[in-house]
Amino acid sequence: MTTVSVYVDYAATTPIDKEILETILSSSEYFGNPSSIHQEGKRAKAYFEKNRRNIASAIGAEPEEIIITSGATEANNMAIRGIAAGNDTPHIITTEIEHASVLSTIELLEQEGKCTVTYLSADESGLISPDELKSALTDKTVLVSIVLVNNETGVVQPMYDIQDVLSDHPAYLHVDAVQAVGHMEIDVNDLKIDFLSLSGHKIYGPKGIGALYHRSGIHLKALTTGGDQEKSRRAGTENIQWTEGLSLALTKVRDNLTERTLKEMQLKELFLTELTASEVPFEVNGDVNQMSSHIINLHFPWTASEFLLTALDMAGVYASGGSACHAGTVQPSHVIKAMYDDERAGHSIRFSFSHLMSEDDIKQIAASLKEIYTRLYESKMI
Structure with missing residues (x-):
């Protein structure tokens, strides 16, 4: 048998949603470089920005707060390295249960002497302690990076308690929301998040596309230079078709x-x-x-x-x-x-x-x- x-x-x-894949293929007519000033470039730019607006809307953000990336790993690196690089002797707080793209990045920065780090523990329930977070904060703390839904246990961290702890501290909050998007309502303003990472291939979109929410007004040092794309935050010709796939995947998430x-x-x-x-x-x-x-x-x-x-x-x-x-x-x-x-x-x-x-x-x-x-x-x- x-x-x-x-x-x-x-x-x-x-698996990539077949309807999304078909739409991606049909959108190939928008082939112009969005940075070009001719009509074909302008048409591609308008289509690209339409998708950015939809991605922003899905998490309660403004379009200019969305940076299109190759995925959540890049988004996590961009938030962590970008903030660390813009500060002298920064202190970062994270947890022992983060995804490798967060843990490995922070550990490497620590080894290179570019930051000091406090790693919060998790108990047998899989939760961190807001009191431990409060005790770890110093006047040098610039970033707190905490996964919203753990990728291995599915445990949801107490984000409202975390935001209460950070309410009187200037440290920024970065959230890896890869496993949360598509499985719970997310509003970056309600959760008082400064940076949020998400990925297309976790929600039936294509691999190789993601986004970083970057709250307006926060300086983030660019990691990829060589062009003015993404408001000079990430150089490189925009991936129009895959951004369309991410936009459609988020629309289906919202509707269903x-x-x-x-x-x-x-x-x-x-x-x-x-x-x-x-x-x-x-x-x-x-x-x-x-x-x-x-x-x-x-x-x-x-x-x-x-x-x-x-x-x-x-x-x-x-x-x-x-x-x-x-x-x-x-x-x-x-x-x-x-x-x-x-x-x-x-x-x-x-x-x-x-x-x-x-x-x-x-x-x-x-x-x-x-x-x-x-x-x-x-x-x-x-």
């Missing part, structure tokens, strides 16, 4: 947010119910009541993550040990390490869901886990 494969790694990337997130929550609940009924031992990493709709990270004490991922792959179930930022490797999650310990990190797997999935998909995942557990148990390997 042919096994039907089930993809359950939507936090790593999503409630329907999508409700479906994701139902699938997650069904998954936990099916797994419990199958009597496969597991524990949820983090507080399930503080998570986004689409991610769950589970600890399986009876086998190592790498073995289980391989067994699931052979069964046609495509999950993840954590972030996909370490290409082609299976590494214990640094997030689960920070929340618990090395042992738990080496026995945990992330499952991330989509409104495109069916209940049968969920039941197949649970059944595959049951079959793997039973096989190991009966062979006395556990």
Whole structure:
């Protein structure tokens, strides 16, 4: 019997929406360079700016506050490096559970002597402490960088408590919202965010496109120079077609947010119910009541993550040990390490869901886990 494969790694990337792809292809008529002064360039510029306005509207921003990037990794680098470079002996606060594009960037700046850093801890619920943040602030603190929805556990950080702590301090707030966009309402003014990073390929748009929200009035040193594009904040000929893809993806997110997130929550609940009924031992990493709709990270004490991922792959179930930022490797999650310990990190797997999935998909995942557990148990390997 042919096994039907089930993809359950939507936090790593999503398939591009076919309607979005078709629209991108049809928009190829706007081929002019937006920096050119002739009519073809002006036409392309107008089309590009229309999409910028739509991207801004999706997060409650103004069009001039949006910098188009190649993705969230560049956006994160742009915010962190841009602020650090514009200050003498800056102090940055971040957390131990950030995405690698944030952690690695800050760690490298620290190693180069370009900043000092305080790394906030996360408890077993996956949450940071606003009190610890308050205690970490100094008169040298210029930037606080905190992920909104953790990419490995789905835990949502207490942003309103964080903004209360920062309300009387001049430090800027940068938020990696890659896993939040498409799964919750986001308004940069309501959340009092100064910089926000997002990515197209996490919301059924194309890979290689993203954006950085940059609150007006904040000086950000440019990392890429050589042109006046993006108000001299990022040089390079604008990617018109992919920006159209990001704009359309955000429009679909806005129009279908409630329907999508409700479906994701139902699938997650069904998954936990099916797994419990199958009597496969597991524990949820983090507080399930503080998570986004689409991610769950589970600890399986009876086998190592790498073995289980391989067994699931052979069964046609495509999950993840954590972030996909370490290409082609299976590494214990640094997030689960920070929340618990090395042992738990080496026995945990992330499952991330989509409104495109069916209940049968969920039941197949649970059944595959049951079959793997039973096989190991009966062979006395556990």
